[in-house]
Amino acid sequence: xxxxxxxxxxxxxxxxxxxxxxxxxxxxxxxxxxxxxxxxxxxxxxxxxxxxxxxxxxxxxxxxxxxxxxxxxxxxxxxxxxxxxxxxxxxxxxxxxxxxxxxxxxxxxxxxxxxxxxxxxxxxxxxxxxxxxxxxxxxxxxxxxxxxxxxxxxxxxxxxxxxxxxxxxxxxxxxxxxxxxxxxxxxxxxxxxxxxxxxx
Numbered sequence: 143x144x145x146x147x148x149x150x151x152x153x154x155x156x157x158x159x160x161x162x163x164x165x166x167x168x169x170x171x172x173x174x175x176x177x178x179x180x181x182x183x184x185x186x187x188x189x190x191x192x193x194x195x196x197x198x199x200x201x202x203x204x205x206x207x208x209x210x211x212x213x214x215x216x217x218x219x220x221x222x223x224x225x226x227x228x229x230x231x232x233x234x235x236x237x238x239x240x241x242x243x244x245x246x247x248x249x250x251x252x253x254x255x256x257x258x259x260x261x262x263x264x265x266x267x268x269x270x271x272x273x274x275x276x277x278x279x280x281x282x283x284x285x286x287x288x289x290x291x292x293x294x295x296x297x298x299x300x301x302x303x304x305x306x307x308x309x310x311x312x313x314x315x316x317x318x319x320x321x322x323x324x325x326x327x328x329x330x331x332x333x334x335x336x337x338x339x340x341x342x
Contacts, residue, residue, distance in 0.1 A: 176264055177272045179339055182279055182298065183288030188308030192288055193274045195328045196335065203332075204341070206271040209263050211256075213277040220249050256281065272341065284339060286326070295320050304338050 181189045193210060200206040220227045226237040230251045237249040254262070256278070263270045275281060288308030289295050295306060299321060306320055311327040318325055326335050336342070 178283045180283040180285040181276045187288040189288045211275045
């Protein structure tokens with residue numbers, strides 16, 4: 143992992159295997175801490191639904207500001223022929239749009255490394271507390287595996303998985319644990335989610 147030498151970063155890991163990136167400022171005072179949680183699973187396994195419910199509960203109950211980084215496999219983010227696409231093709235580094243619905247999009251021509259995206263969120267003015275990353279299977283962060291049924295679990299197991307969730311939670315014959323990993327229904331076991339991922 144290459145870190146910008148202008149910053150000093152301390153990497154922490156707790157008993158659950160959760161990894162935090164902590165930026166240090168003068169006098170070694172901690173500015174703030176980002177909790178990063180990875181969500182993986184096959185298509186239509188409940189990943190987006192899990193993140194959606196978690197964000198709502200985190201905001202309502204703990205006033206946490208969340209960000210989501212989603213990896214898209216199937217298509218380009220921008221659309222050929224749209225104004226933002228044309229601006230980028232003309233050479234603009236950034237193409238930014240705003241509308242009357244208080245929405246803003248930022249299209250960046252260059253590829254950003256994953257760590258630079260995290261650093262950008264950390265240094266942003268939005269006071270982000272927690273980041274969900276969806277469908278990044280090559281990232282070494284505490285992970286929730288979303289599955290439709292038990293058969294989907296074993297082929298996707300890795301050492302980063304701390305909880306299992308997804309559509310399997312609707313199965314009346316579901317177990318409390320699979321391969322010694324707890325099953326978490328984010329709607330009814332929100333407190334367990336907070337404990338496992340050390341969110342306070």
